[in-house]
Amino acid sequence: MSETVSPPAKKPGLALWLPLLLFGGFLALVVYGLVRPDNREVASTFIGKPIPAFSLPPASADRPGLSNAQFVGGKPRLLNIFASWCGPCAIESSQLAQLAKAGAEIDGVAIRDRKDDLARFLAANGNPFARIGQDDLSKVQIGIGSSGVPETFVVDAHGVIRHQHIGAIMPEDVPVILQKLKEAEQ
Amino acid sequence: MIAELGLAVLWMAAALAVLQLVAGALALRPQGAAMRGVVRPVAVMQGVLVALAFAALITLFITTDLSVKLVAENSHSAKPLIFKIAGTWGNHEGSMLLWVTIMSLAGAFVALVEKRLAENTLLATLAAQAFVSLGFYAFLLLSSNPFARLPQPAPEGAGLNPLLQDIGLAFHPPTLYVGYVGLSIAFSFAVGALITRDVGPAFARAMRPWVLGAWIFLTVGITAGSYWAYYTLGWGGWWFWDPVENASLMPWLAATALLHSVSVLAARNALRAWTVMLGVIAFSMSMVGTFLVRSGILTSVHAFAVDPARGSFILALLAIYIGGALLLFALRAGTVTEGARFAFVSREAALVFNNVMLCGILGIVLVGTLYPLLTEAFGVKVSVGPPYFNPVSAIFAFPMLVVMAVGPLLRWKDDRGGRVAPILAVPALVALAAGGAALAAGVRLLPTLGLALGAGLAVASLLPLRGRNLRRTPLPIWGMVVSHLGLAVAAMGMASESAFSIETLAALSPGETRQVGPYALTLDRIDPVAGPNWTALQATVSARYAGGEADTLTPQARVFANPPGTRTESALKTRWNGQLYVVLGEEAQDGRWQMRFWWKPFVPLIWLGGLLVGLGGFLALIGRVARDVKRLVAIDKIAFRRERQGR
Amino acid sequence: MSAIKAKHQRLVLLVIALAALIGAGLLAAWALSKQASYFYVPSDLVAHPPEQGRAVRLGGMVQRGSIKTMPDGVTITFVVGDGKATVPVRYAGITPDLFVEGSGVVAEGRMEGTTFVADNLLAKHDEKYVPREMKDMTQAQAKAVVAETK
Numbered sequence: 001m002s003e004t005v006s007p008p009a010k011k012p013g014l015a016l017w018l019p020l021l022l023f024g025g026f027l028a029l030v031v032y033g034l035v036r037p038d039n040r041e042v043a044s045t046f047i048g049k050p051i052p053a054f055s056l057p058p059a060s061a062d063r064p065g066l067s068n069a070q071f072v073g074g075k076p077r078l079l080n081i082f083a084s085w086c087g088p089c090a091i092e093s094s095q096l097a098q099l100a101k102a103g104a105e106i107d108g109v110a111i112r113d114r115k116d117d118l119a120r121f122l123a124a125n126g127n128p129f130a131r132i133g134q135d136d137l138s139k140v141q142i143g144i145g146s147s148g149v150p151e152t153f154v155v156d157a158h159g160v161i162r163h164q165h166i167g168a169i170m171p172e173d174v175p176v177i178l179q180k181l182k183e184a185e186q
Numbered sequence: 187m188i189a190e191l192g193l194a195v196l197w198m199a200a201a202l203a204v205l206q207l208v209a210g211a212l213a214l215r216p217q218g219a220a221m222r223g224v225v226r227p228v229a230v231m232q233g234v235l236v237a238l239a240f241a242a243l244i245t246l247f248i249t250t251d252l253s254v255k256l257v258a259e260n261s262h263s264a265k266p267l268i269f270k271i272a273g274t275w276g277n278h279e280g281s282m283l284l285w286v287t288i289m290s291l292a293g294a295f296v297a298l299v300e301k302r303l304a305e306n307t308l309l310a311t312l313a314a315q316a317f318v319s320l321g322f323y324a325f326l327l328l329s330s331n332p333f334a335r336l337p338q339p340a341p342e343g344a345g346l347n348p349l350l351q352d353i354g355l356a357f358h359p360p361t362l363y364v365g366y367v368g369l370s371i372a373f374s375f376a377v378g379a380l381i382t383r384d385v386g387p388a389f390a391r392a393m394r395p396w397v398l399g400a401w402i403f404l405t406v407g408i409t410a411g412s413y414w415a416y417y418t419l420g421w422g423g424w425w426f427w428d429p430v431e432n433a434s435l436m437p438w439l440a441a442t443a444l445l446h447s448v449s450v451l452a453a454r455n456a457l458r459a460w461t462v463m464l465g466v467i468a469f470s471m472s473m474v475g476t477f478l479v480r481s482g483i484l485t486s487v488h489a490f491a492v493d494p495a496r497g498s499f500i501l502a503l504l505a506i507y508i509g510g511a512l513l514l515f516a517l518r519a520g521t522v523t524e525g526a527r528f529a530f531v532s533r534e535a536a537l538v539f540n541n542v543m544l545c546g547i548l549g550i551v552l553v554g555t556l557y558p559l560l561t562e563a564f565g566v567k568v569s570v571g572p573p574y575f576n577p578v579s580a581i582f583a584f585p586m587l588v589v590m591a592v593g594p595l596l597r598w599k600d601d602r603g604g605r606v607a608p609i610l611a612v613p614a615l616v617a618l619a620a621g622g623a624a625l626a627a628g629v630r631l632l633p634t635l636g637l638a639l640g641a642g643l644a645v646a647s648l649l650p651l652r653g654r655n656l657r658r659t660p661l662p663i664w665g666m667v668v669s670h671l672g673l674a675v676a677a678m679g680m681a682s683e684s685a686f687s688i689e690t691l692a693a694l695s696p697g698e699t700r701q702v703g704p705y706a707l708t709l710d711r712i713d714p715v716a717g718p719n720w721t722a723l724q725a726t727v728s729a730r731y732a733g734g735e736a737d738t739l740t741p742q743a744r745v746f747a748n749p750p751g752t753r754t755e756s757a758l759k760t761r762w763n764g765q766l767y768v769v770l771g772e773e774a775q776d777g778r779w780q781m782r783f784w785w786k787p788f789v790p791l792i793w794l795g796g797l798l799v800g801l802g803g804f805l806a807l808i809g810r811v812a813r814d815v816k817r818l819v820a821i822d823k824i825a826f827r828r829e830r831q832g833r
Numbered sequence: 834m835s836a837i838k839a840k841h842q843r844l845v846l847l848v849i850a851l852a853a854l855i856g857a858g859l860l861a862a863w864a865l866s867k868q869a870s871y872f873y874v875p876s877d878l879v880a881h882p883p884e885q886g887r888a889v890r891l892g893g894m895v896q897r898g899s900i901k902t903m904p905d906g907v908t909i910t911f912v913v914g915d916g917k918a919t920v921p922v923r924y925a926g927i928t929p930d931l932f933v934e935g936s937g938v939v940a941e942g943r944m945e946g947t948t949f950v951a952d953n954l955l956a957k958h959d960e961k962y963v964p965r966e967m968k969d970m971t972q973a974q975a976k977a978v979v980a981e982t983k
Contacts, residue, residue: 015847016519019463020512026474026556027505033559034481034497091258091340124341171337460846527842542850546857553861557869567872569890569941574868578860691926693906754927771927774906780927 050159051079052143056133059110059118066107066133071159076184078106078177079153080129081141083113084121089150092168093125099169100128102178108132109140111149152177156184189254192242193333196283199235199290200323202228203316206293210313214306214381222309226297229312232319233294240274240287243332247274250343256280256332258340265343265351272356275363278480278496279332284360286322288367292396293319296371301818303392304384311378318370321503329499354414362407362434366472368400369441376465377511380518385458390451393465395810397448401441402803408434409796420754420769422689422784424792427575432555433475436548440468443544446537454598456525456534460541463515470508471548477504478555529600536593543586547579554578580632587639587677590670591646609649617642629685636681644674661809669802676795682788693778703785705766706730710738712770712779720744722755725770725779729759741770741781765789870941876917882944891920891949892939900934913938913949924951 055067071077080096082089100106108129110118118132135141144153144161154163154177163180165173206228212218213225246254247270250263260277261270275284293315300308326332375393379385411434416424425431444464451461481497528534554570561568591613595606621638629637647670650663690702694709701707710726722744728736739757759766764787771780870888883889893913900911908925911934922940932938932954942951 015851016459017516018851019467020509020516023470023508023512027501027509029556029559029563030477030481030501032563034501090342090344091336094338460850524842538846538849542853545850546853549854549857550861553858554865557865561869568869569872570865570869571888571941573870573888574864578864581860582857691907769927771907774902776906778906780907782927 047161047164049161051153051155051161052140054133054140054143056109056135056140059108059113059115059132059134060122060127061115061119063127063129063132066109066131068159070107070131071155072157074157075105076154076156076162076181077130078104078181079144079155080106080108081111081144081149081151081153082108083111083149084117089168090121090125092150092170093128095169095171095174096128097126098171098174099177102174104178104181105130109135111135111141112137154180154184188242188245189251189333189335192239192246193331195235195242196239196323196327196333199232199239200320200327202232202235203290203319203323206232206316207313207320210309210316213309214313222305225309225312229297229316230294232316233290233292233297236287236290240283243280243283244271244274246333247271252341252343253335253339255334255336258336258343260343262343268353269351269356275360276356279326279330281359281363282322282326282330283332284363285367286319286326288364289315289319289322289370292368292371293374296396299818300392301821302388304382304388307378307382307384307389309378310381311374314377314381315370315374318374318507321506325496325499325503329496352418354410354418358407358411358414361403361410365400365402365404365407365441366437366469366476368396368403369437369469369472371396372400372441372444372465373469373507373511376462377514379462380511380514380522383518383522385451385462385522387452387455390448390461391814394445394448394452395807395814397441397445397465397468398803398807398810401438401445402800402807404434404438404441405796405800405803408438409793409800412796413793417756417758418753420756422687422767422769422782422786424683424789427551427554427570427572429555430479432551433479436475436551436555437468437471439544439548439551440464440471443541443548444468447541450534450537451525454526454528454534456528457538458522458525459515459519460538462519462522464541466508466511466515470504470511473500473504473508474552477501526599528598531596531601531603533593533596533598533601536589536596539589540586540593543582543589546582550578550582551575577632580635584635584639587643587674590673591639591643594647594650594666594670609652610646613642613646613649616645624685633681633685636677637685640674640676640678640681644671644678647671647674661812662806665802665804665806665809667802668805669799672795672798672800672802674795675791675798676793679788679791679793679795683786683792686787687789688785690783691780692783693774693780695776695778698778700781700783702766702783703787704732705783705785706733707768707781707783708736709779709781715742717744723770725768725781727757727768727781729766729768731761739766739768741768743770743772760790763787872939875913875915875920878920878944878949879918885945886943888941888943890939890941891922891951892937893920895932895934895938897934913940920949921947922949922951924954926954929954 051068051071053068056065058065071079078099096106106128108131110132113134115134133140141149150168152165152169153161156162162184163177165177169177206225209221209224209228213221243256246257247261248267250257250261250265250270252258252263256277256279260280261273265273274280293312296308296315297312303311372393375389375396379389408431411431412424415426415431416422444461444467447457447461447464450457477497477500480500554574557570558568592606592610595609617638620641621634624634624637647667650667651659654663688703690700692700694700696709696711699706699708706729708728708730710728713724713726715722715724722742724740724742727739727741729739730736737759739759741757742755744753744755754769754771757768759768764785767784767786769782771782774780868888870890871883872890872892873883875891875893878889878891891913893915896912896914896919900909902909905925907927908923909928910921910923912919913922914920922942924940924942939955940949940951941953941955942949944950
């Protein structure tokens with residue numbers, strides 16, 4: 001073993017690029033993972049589709065229950081998926097009140113809630129809802145393609161979902177939602 | 187006021203990081219000598235400011251300032267104080283601030299105490315550290331501001347979820363975080379050394395305590411996380427190869443390899459390029475793990491807030507830092523001069539072998555974790571679980587255990603196999619006996635090998651102490667012995683759990699008895715019980731070990747009201763030779779109750795071993811730091827004397 | 834020994850490391866092709882059944898009225914469907930909290946004859962855990978709900 005003049009200095013040079021190469025492969029894979037459409041739980045595939053048929057019993061003593069038929073006819077409405085046990089739902093309550101004041105009609109679906117908890121929640125945070133349906137099995141939630149609470153849907157006068165807002169409605173979202181309601185009138 | 191102050195201080199710290207980067211880069215040029223004195227104080231100042239920002243956030247959480255969005259969403263005035271404090275980092279923004287805080291404090295500490303390293307390498311290191319921090323400052327300030335206010339204060343905070351008020355959940359994540367981020371220092375040292383091409387023993391000695399410290403936190407964090415999953419999930423398993431678990435295991439594997447190669451570099455000035463590469467990879471794995479968990483790209487049993495936009499941001503940081511460091515490595519590592527040579531049979535060679543094995547396991551885990559994503563690109567959905575991870579990682583782990591037994595007994599540089607063979611006769615016999623006994627008892631192949639190698643290694647790990655005066659044995663040697671023993675103990679626990687666990691699923695009426703391994707278990711009764719925010723059904727089970735006195739176990743099925751949820755509370759009974767694990771299921775028909783029982787012989791050895799591994803690291807760290815402090819004091823004395831003589 | 838002490842130790846080390854890592858990669862690829870468990874919906878499972886005994890995952894809706902408990906009190910049988918096909922499932926164990934008729938489920942297990950024998954059931958656990966496959970499932974499921982109630 002006495003090769004004194006040989007060119008191995010070049011070979012390791014190439015191998016040193018290997019980690020970078022592997023990392024490049026990793027990057028390509030995860031970039032694909034990030035842009036892959038189904039990773040965005042965001043856009044519900046239900047936009048542009050009619051809301052599923054459902055009929056929910058009233059969740060609160062002073063408001064009627066909710067069914068899909070009530071969305072047909074009249075003007076576009078907001079459908080708010082919420083629960084008294086959900087923190088962000090309390091945060092968006094003043095924005096909901098603001099929307100109601102601006103003329104939006106809001107229906108609520110209370111997810112896996114209890115009547116007395118809900119009454120306490122509405123007393124504390126206000127009740128902007130025209131109707132509140134009680135959804136103990138998350139049936140409507142799943143049916144409408146919502147992945148969590150709170151979520152708010154703009155439903156037009158034909159009962160077709162036009163827009164989905166995921167998470168709490170913050171003050172800056174209010175004009176956006178009003179705009180979507182207006183668009184849904186056409 | 188405190189929130190604005192915190193934000194202002196954070197911006198100032200970010201500005202100082204820019205200064206640290208620019209000054210560090212300029213100081214490396216011959217004409218930039220004026221900048222040399224600036225870098226260290228700036229790094230220290232930056233650390234102090236970030237610590238202030240973090241203290242501000244903690245204060246906001248303690249006082250429950252509900253005008254701050256983060257507090258309103260994650261805390262509640264009725265929370266116990268300890269959970270208010272833990273709430274600071276129990277959310278995305280707060281945990282990123284914790285990340286930056288640890289990173290900058292570590293940088294500040296290096297700037298304060300590091301005196302061995304060539305000044306240029308240190309400047310390059312601090313510049314690199316500032317560069318890495320900057321990305322996370324940007325992330326924090328541009329997309330995850332923890333100090334953002336609400337337009338009007340919330341009436342009450344939202345975060346009173348009792349499920350999350352768990353002392354384990356409160357302190358487990360930050361423990362892992364310290365480990366992840368501690369590795370950033372190793373990363374910066376590696377980048378600094380690549381920039382100045384100055385890779386040698388001084389570099390290794392400067393880097394070693396950081397690697398060791400981070401590694402201890404990772405070890406303890408992973409061990410605690412495993413136990414937490416074991417007793418809270420109620421599934422009887424202690425490791426699920428879940429993406430979140432893998433995300434913490436990968437940096438640990440890389441850090442373990444780095445720890446050993448750094449020792450070779452410090453002692454023998456060999457493995458230069460390799461050590462630098464591991465330094466880059468270890469922190470890269472921390473970032474990759476964090477990215478995989480946070481971006482929601484892989485789903486996992488553990489809950490995490492998921493946000494694709496934030497995922498893209500972290501990914502961009504990954505591309506810049508890991509890509510940049512690996513590019514620098516590709517360009518520069520060829521010019522780092524080759525280190526000292528060694529023979530096939532030598533301690534270095536054993537360490538190299540195990541380094542490669544660790545990297546092999548790392549690769550196996552990474553590939554297995556990403557594989558579902560890869561196949562999905564081709565439209566096929568798969569999941570990868572224990573049937574893949576267990577045997578495939580064992581292929582690398584078992585040879586590693588063998589070499590771990592031999593390596594510490596070998597001499598540096600060159601040795602003969604014949605010299606150590608007689609010393610190893612005892613552990614080899616122990617391994618053979620354990621393996622033979624297991625085979626005779628009908629244990630499957632993998633657990634048999636695990637038991638045999640674990641037992642052999644447990645004996646062999648003590649051999650480096652033979653012929654030494656135990657009182658005079660340096661702490662780092664003790665550390666190695668304890669860590670290796672801990673791994674052997676953990677391996678035996680894992681093998682025993684897999685070989686001897688007895689699982690019984692039964693529907694019992696009250697009064698009925700079922701035999702599970704050595705235990706006779708009687709379901710005495712089922713009662714409703716209530717806690718502060720839950721109601722539960724509680725089973726009272728009498729457990730008699732081999733006909734002895736009855737112990738009472740009370741597993742529960744809890745139902746939480748607000749937010750609604752259910753949770754099984756398993757009941758455990760630990761003996762010296764194993765653990766009984768009882769879970770209550772649902773009511774079956776005719777008044778019977780579903781119960782699940784496990785008898786798991788020697789299962790606590792897994793976590794005991796993990797803690798021993800961490801303890802070993804701690805002993806080694808104390809030993810190293812004590813020696814460094816002595817050296818520093820000596821250097822100061824010499825400098826003082828010189829100064830006096832100069833006068 | 835002298836061979837290694839010769840000039841090109843770095844090269845030798847590099848070759849060994851590369852060989853080990855490539856070996857690890859090949860091993861991983863081979864093992865993954867054997868061990869990864871594939872995801873099926875009932876209609877796929879009926880149309881292209883996997884080999885008997887091979888670990889797979891089955892996702893679908895638990896059909897109404899199909900959950901039955903065996904006399905031992907711990908084994909249950911139920912039927913999983915996706916609107917097009919159905920598969921009978923057997924499972925011995927404690928069911929997850931949100932496992933109810935009409936809900937979605939992912940079962941891990943294998944085919945034995947025409948029955949799917951599950952080792953593990955993953956149901957949608959409140960907001961905490963949705964198996965990746967379930968994200969698609971909720972859409973298929975939603976379609977089924979729409980069809981059912983029309």
